[in-house]
Amino acid sequence: MLRPEIDALPDSQIVEVWKMGFEIPDVIGLWVGEGDIPTPQFICDAAADALKAGHTFYTYKQGIPALRQALARYHTRINGVPMAPERITVTSAGMNAMMLIAEMLVSQGDNIVVVSPVWPNFARSIEIMGGTAREVALEPGNDGWRLDLDKLFRAVDARTRAIYLATPGNPTGWLMEHEQMKAVLEFARKRGIFVISDEVYHRFTYDRPVAPSFLEVAAPDDPLFIVHSFSKSWAMTGWRVGWTVMPQRVVGAIDRLIEYNTSGGVQALQEACVVALEQGEPFVKELVERCHQAHDLVVKRLNAMKGVHVVPAPAAFYVMLQVEGMGPSLPFAKRLVKEARVGLAPGSAFGAGGEGHLRLCFASSHERLAKAMDRLEGFFGKR
Template identity: 55%
Template sequence: MLPIRPEIEHLRDSAIIEVWRLGFVVPDVIGLWAGELDVPTPRFICDAACEALRAGKTFYTHKRGIPELRSALIDYYRRLHGVEIPDGRISVTSSGMNAVMLICETVLRAGDNVVFVAPTWPNAVRAAEVHGAQIREVAMRSGPGGWTLDLEQVFERCDARTRFIYYASPGNPTGWIISPSEQRSLLEFARERGIFLLADEVYHRFVYDREVAPTLLSIAGPDDPVFVINSFSKAWAMTGWRMGWMVFPESLTMAYEKLIEYNTSGGQAFLQEGAIAALQQGEPFVAQILERSRTGRKLVQDRLSRMRGVRITPCNGAFYVMFELDSVSDTLAFCKRAVTEARVGLAPGVAFGAGAGNHVRLCYAKTEENLTRAMDRLEPFLDRL
């Protein structure tokens, strides 16, 4: 093999992708493995991008995104959360994943470690590994009341080489939502220890027991060691656009202008016009999608709760159900069997790290028809196990 960095040579494949690949060679699979809506991007967003193309907006842009989009993001935070974010703290990114990579490039050195609240999105974990960091996971507990986090365990896992603590709220795959008191405790600890917090708020619009999920930006000051990442993918059905944003400490503005220059040299001008339309005109669509997800959530939870050997952990956010299987110890093998025998695509718990155990993730951001068909297929399959 050609000489490459050991972190790349030993990089693990995603267990979700293993199942996904299998699903592409099995006919008529209902894919509930991926975290995306099954509707295309709304027409008004596409029209804005197409109009920008026709108007010749095809040139290099500001490294942190066009000023109009940054302004729209500032207005969005003001409207949704009542917080004021200075322009210098915001950057548009080429996806939420790109934001994670930029943060890792900024703060990680070989031998550092990162503490992840788990179960968690595997891509973020792999990003830290690529940059030479050791991974320390703190497992949440699942129970009848939902997922719970012991903050003392998070604090105990931190040491002098810990560079950041990562959590997602609403969580992928758990749907867990951090409380304001937990946010305050984490922020106080980060300030005292000089450790960054990385809050993944990509699913911020998908909440079912309150108006909006709390954002860390409501309590963090401009110089606090806080990163917040977000994305246009979920709320506006824009996964294929690969557009996100991040908010960072005010002192890092110029660092990110330079770092983005040497990563992507900035985002596509015409796509950013579509993102402006999403922020400024997208509330009716977001409300529609949220109601659709609420319906899918109830349908799936009701059906799964009646299936043999299945235990559901309640979720109040995102658009996944994590369910536990009594008779399954190898969730990757189970999900592969579900593809070939039931023709239902699920995500194995092993992909999400500590705490996932014998859980399986199902995305319910789909049509009622497809969810019903999937449940009809899954029930007899589980009965045969």
Template identity: 30%
Template sequence: MADNMNWQQRLSPGVNAIAPSGIRKFFDIAAQMDDVISLGVGEPDFVTPWSIRESCVYGLEQGYTSYTANRGMPELRQEIVNLFKRRYNVDYEANTDVLVTVGVSEALDIAMRAVLAPGDEVLIPEPCYVSYQACTILAGGVPVAVPAKIENEFRITPEELEEHVTDKTKVLLIGYPNNPTGAIMTRKDLEAVADFAEKHDLIVISDEIYGDLTYGGEEHVCFSSLPRMKDRTILLNGFSKAYAMTGWRIGYALGNPTVIAAMTKIHQYTMLCAPITAQVAAVEALRHGEKYMKKMVAEYDRRRRLIYDGLTKMGLECFEPKGAFYIFPSIKSTGYTSDEFAEKLLTTEHVALVPGSAFGACGEGHVRCSYATAIDKISEALSRIENFLKNHRK
């Protein structure tokens, strides 16, 4: 009998509804090429600081290879609570308000699954991280894009949110400092958004993974620290970016005990617990890693100024990013779409970056460049981009 199973029809409608990550396409191509400079993947080029790695090695030598509590090691949860009290003056309870997850990606996924019923709408300012739309769909929700404008440095306003809210809106998902734009929101900006969330009785999921990466004297404002926002906010954060711990896959969620308990139920059945080795390393990062983190942030700031100056001098419109490690220049003046620009730049000049369309429809006409790579590589990439603009404009 012929094997004629139609697997495409048998797949979940939710899975069929989402596209593969737009970030990976060009890096699969780049992996097959020589002499490629990548300004693409959002990963620090620093190795995890030695004291953090050493804590993991020591833990393994001591036989720390077992499961931990589902919610995470008590000492890690306590250090997370201590951090938010010390830095933002927000009081969380280690035993009830914290869940340690396998990266922020898991935290986002299970937060969505914990609060969304089929058909619930989620307001998502765009451009945004590629997982936001997909996780909403996989949880049965309906993503509603709210375009942010380059004229306002990609900050979102209550007026823009009001245009998209309906009686089905349940969640507002925000991510600042922003990937891919490098935008931040000031306290005044966020207070206005908080008033909007309270007016419409929305759950706010705030992805603050880049909260430690701000520049130019700007300080990150923790959304749950705003008046009346702690109880309605699910705050997501982790160690990948600020501590150069992407491969450790360690993150966390903070929130109301009821929603954290619901998220823990999902976590119990899907992940059980985050790896103990990563949790041990995270404890060390919070206790003694700040000095390393500050050195990395200072270096990112140097790179930020270099890439901003370089792109603006060659005539690409972009605002100066104030957070994360991305810049989001407009390439509309070249006559290419985002995908065309990224593909032609890669094939002719061997520079890999991400088309803005990967981050939502309103990202079209832009490209994302990551400056989480060495100064000399950024300088060479800028030279190649300038050469491309001279020779390949439509």
């Protein structure tokens, strides 16, 4: 018999809509969080060279030293704070980092307070460990999404082990400013709990060069996990390489858990990640500018459609839209696939505060997005 926590795990509503596209020709899928540009050739070549050189054996569980050092230099440059390589652990994807953190923190009956709407996978990690994700919803408005810190702090109780948030957020594009970060950290210190900050979309900001980071307001020994991935900024979703920054006092624990989860990552891929960090800055900037232009195209077109309202967001590569009279978002998203031949993700997939919205991923070519907007305009009509 399966554990009840595993048997009760829900299927992904995003995948439920996505699968419909397998049966309907010519659907433009903007449902998943992935761009349409393949990994740059110079990164692929670095992996191929490492494989040809025979770098195919077991390696350091926390990541090869060259990659941890390159990541430390990256954070020092991007965040403007010194970073010790010893605080960095390379993981088999950002999701793997989240699962390892859940394994470190959550026992049966514990909870983690989760700011939502949010990508649902970390909440499922908490549930796999026998805990509860206690969601606190962002509030949408004409000027964007807002987090009520008093509401967040009231959700913490004696069984809370951490506060989790994604900044910039998926699906909202919301980001937290330094003042709120300081308040959350101070609260966590007093309560003896961790802060888990998913900063995977840190480069996709459209009103500043890079998103604010908890690293910029925290001390090295603060109760803080930062989760990152190579997936988005370097177009490496299929490579499954991520990393996490943490206080040095907990590094031994994650090292032991990696032994029993994956026994470490792939050396050749990690060598390619070093090259991505050292040579990939022009590509990252070009990709972010492409998404910036895509954001402006999509928002302008959507706001001209009848009954459609876009919640403003300064970051990530999604928009959340509300549609007058839509009803539940899952059946409406399915209807769009069938009738408009455009695939969007239902807001209900992202937890509290998500229902009543649809998520559109605009990390695509402008031509593809323009065609999708034409179809949606034909479905909704003009204002």
